[in-house]
Amino acid sequence: MDAVRAVAEPRRREILRLVWDTELSAGDIAERFDVTFGAVSQHLKVLRDSGLVTLRQDGRKRFYRADREAMGPLAEYLQSMWAAKLDALAELAEAAERAEAEQSENT
Template structure:
């Protein structure tokens, strides 16, 4: 995965409405109109958000007659989650150690 593609995925996940739509299609396909309604968006706005998620590779789309059915690409979402876990692991461990050391220092004072 290129750095640019990873950035696109993270940017796609930055919007709460897009995250909500992604959660809705985690286990089942849903049409764009249902996603728009559930996310409280106009169909036009939802379409733009769905395109961004699709372009980032986080959604798959299947055409069924005149409907487009969306579903999360769980493999790609797992890749992003693994990247973020690795990104935050060391800084969070250092923060935890610093907080524990500070707490131990205060307890001994």
């Protein structure tokens, strides 16, 4: 599977976001999802086979990290997409705070 098709799945994009700046074990990644460990493991395999994450094995544990260099221009796109989502979330939070403050003033 190519990299673009691999990141088309929302859970795989979320896994990439989790391992973007840090290395996490498969168990740590799986804990953050409401699906089975096996399902997360399959997503990790797709990401690994697509060259989007690297795998480091330490004993019985497997650690994953995004391979931004191998992603090429896709890395910039993903990072800008996440930044845009964070900006939108910040705007929503600020709007909620303003609405709450206005409501407090009116009561």
